[in-house]
Amino acid sequence: MSKPITTASGIPVADNQNSASAGVRGPLLLQDFHLIEKLQHFNRERIPERVVHAKGSGAYGIFTVTHDISRYTKAKLFAAVGKQAETFVRFSTVGGEKGSADTERDPRGFALRVYTEEGNWDLVGNNTPMFFIKDGIKFPDFIHTQKRDPQTNLKSATMMFDFWSKAPESLHQVTMLFSDRGTPDGYRHMDGFGSHTFSLINAAGERVYVKWHLKTQQGIRNLAAADAVRLAGEDPDYAQRDLFGAIERGEFPRWDVKLQVATEEQLAEWEARTGWNPFDLTKVWPHKDFPLIPVGVLELNRNPLNYHAEVEQAALSPANVVPGMGYSPDKMLQARLFAYHDAQLYRLGTNHQHLPVNAPRCPFHNQQRDGAMAIANGGAEQNYHTVEAGGSQPQGLGHGEPALALHGGAGRYDGRGQEDDYTQAGNLFRLLPEQEKQNLFANLAGPMSQISDEIINRQLGHFDKADPAYGAGVRAALKARGRNIG
Structure with a gap:
């Protein structure tokens, strides 16, 4: 027996088949609030799609620590071998619209959220260890070339290659994109990368720089170009169907989580030897110079119950790092630290962190109040924090990071002509x-x-x-x- 229909306010609906009208043939009455509410909500069912990574799939799982890295980080997540935390992962294509095909030649987003006891850690990466550009100021320009021509409303090879041919820094990623890895066979058979250089801070306040890698246990598997095109027509939701079906069958996909680690001194020596900026997103750290260190295992084992609430409204940001983690001088990362949260404020609203998929699993407290969808609004708690006139006792800068030495005057620097692309x-x-x-x-x-x-x-x-x-x-x-x- 189906549940009785109510309005969004819980009021029983007497008739969900017929509008209230003036007589048998109408016209309709404005007082029929159920009709009005139903049509109003229907008109607003589509929130703005993501500018990039619009088409995506998501799943929940578990991250398990398998190796001790406490010498690098004080993050409680890694405090003991065997420790586990709940996770959420969103996979996506990058350039296409929400209704585009899963098998298009495109990088794939690989965005991992770990719900830790110290807050959410988001590793918002791709299935490639590098990217097309090295400075976030060019990101809107690059993405415009991947979208539609403003006159014809068609995808344009001319726009793409005009941009790439004038930006040799893109060549590394272009080579990866047009290789077989540009059309992965679903999401289970591809690796993930944090791509950027991040940092870890240990209990002694010592910083190392790191790159995160997620290596698929299912093995790398790619689609031939002709098969990718065929599937785009026959089954445009191929990757979504594959991921959901595998988890539903109990075939839980897994990835080995690994790290490359380097001190600031090691990176300085490597840069002097190779000429490569270790914080340049168009470059990688070769494994022979910085071997992979095992950390843990990611397993996805639960499908969302409501795609819109749990996948479409998932809002991850690389700015979300927990104590014992930090950033780097990577210019692309620095731009993303602002851009992702700002995008969520526009797309979802000012209190998007209150939504269940985005809310931390640990207690949280701040002085933010009000605004749309203020679900966890603080109640009667004090909504301000006083100034400590006698001087505060901070526990270190930010999340306890050691101070980062800065060099040079503030300005705009373009070293592209001297860099090896x-x-x-x-x-x-x-x-x-x-x-x-x-x-x-x-x-x-x-x-x-x-x-x-x-x-x-x-x-x-x-x-x-x-x-x-x-x-x-x-x-x-x-x-x-x-x-x-x-």
Whole structure:
């Protein structure tokens, strides 16, 4: 037997089949509040979609500590081997709209939330260890090239490659994107990366810099380009269906959580030797220089009950770190620390942290009050904090971080002309098996065959600098498509 229908205020509805009208044939009466409320809510059922990462899937799980890293961090989450914490993960595509296909060639978002006893820790990353740009001031420009042309309302290969060809810093990520890893086989068969450089602080106040890695226990599995296109038409929700179904069947996906760790002195020596800025998001730390250290295991074992409430309204931010964790001078990270929370304020509202999926599992207290959806509003508690006239006794800066030394005058610095954007992209290319290189050439030739000779030649120049065989392979693939470029 179905439950009786009520209004949102709990008032029983006498008739959910017929509007109140003046006579059998109408017109309708404004006093029919159930009709009005039903239509008003229906008109407002769609909150603004995310500007990026609009199409996503989510699941809950458990993070288990398997190795002791307390020498690096005082975070209570890692206090003992075997300790567990509840998690939520949202996977996503980046450039497409909410109704786009799961199998499009695109990076994948891999956003992890761990509900710790000291608050929420959010690791908001991707399935790639690098990114297209190194400064957040260019992020809106880059994303505009991945969206729709403002005149035609069509995706534009010209916009994408015009941007990339003028930004050689993007070459490393472009190579990854157009390799087989640009079309992962669902979300269970891909790795995750924090991508940015973060920091950990131990009980002695010592800082190390780290990069987070989540290595799939299911094994890497990618879709051939033709299969990705086919599935986009046959089953555009392929990755969502695969993740939900696997968890429903009890086939819980797992990832090994690992760290790369370096002191400030080690990074300074590495930068002097390689010329690479360790905080540059377009670069990676090679494993031979900074080996992976095991930390724990992430398992996803519970599907959400309500997609809108628990996945669409999930609001993660890289600014959410707990005591014993910190940031780095990474310019892209610094921009994201502001941008993510600001996006949630616009998309969900000023009290989005009160929603169950976003609320910490530990007690919290602040002087924030009122505003829309103020669910946990403090009640009669004091809504202000006084000034300690006699001087406060702080427990350290921020979350207890040691002071970060700053160097140089405030200004806008562009070192792009002096930076190496080709070696790591070339290294990635040379690591690919021969068949995957051929796939890379074909995947690039598809959209590049649609753009002007000027942009093609500019982009080919970058491939040549990464590895002459890279440029030659793309030229051959373009020629096969009727574009004979010198």
